[in-house]
Amino acid sequence: MPLEKRSLTLEQHQTSVALEPEFWAELEAWAAADDTTITAVIEEIDRQRPTSERLASSLRVAILTRLKEIASTPAS
Template sequence: MTAARPRKRSLTLHGHRTSVSLEEPFWIELQEMARDEGLSINALAARIDRERGVSAGLASALRVAVLKRLRALAED
């Protein structure tokens, strides 16, 4: 995987369209995370959005969620 520049992606959160800029490796892991949890990418992003609090931006919250997942998988 390359560490290319972030790419803007469109999401629908809570009925509203928004966009987020994520690097390809994070987007791929986010898609796998959604699939493993039986959620759409929009539903997963909406859940992460609800849980993120006001101090973190959405893109940062998505990256942190991916990092937490990968750490948990590495511990297993």
């Protein structure tokens, strides 16, 4: 599956991120669930990532971590 590249501004710096469409879909769902924007979600992940780690990798790990947390939460 080809990567989908998107441009965005983080902390007043223009950047681009290439992710698989499935990861973009999860970021969109995350933003909708938090009633915010994809950029706001990415900014928060960016602030928490180690400086040596690539943004795309940090996004994938954060999405995976979130999905695992959701899967382990008992349904109410």
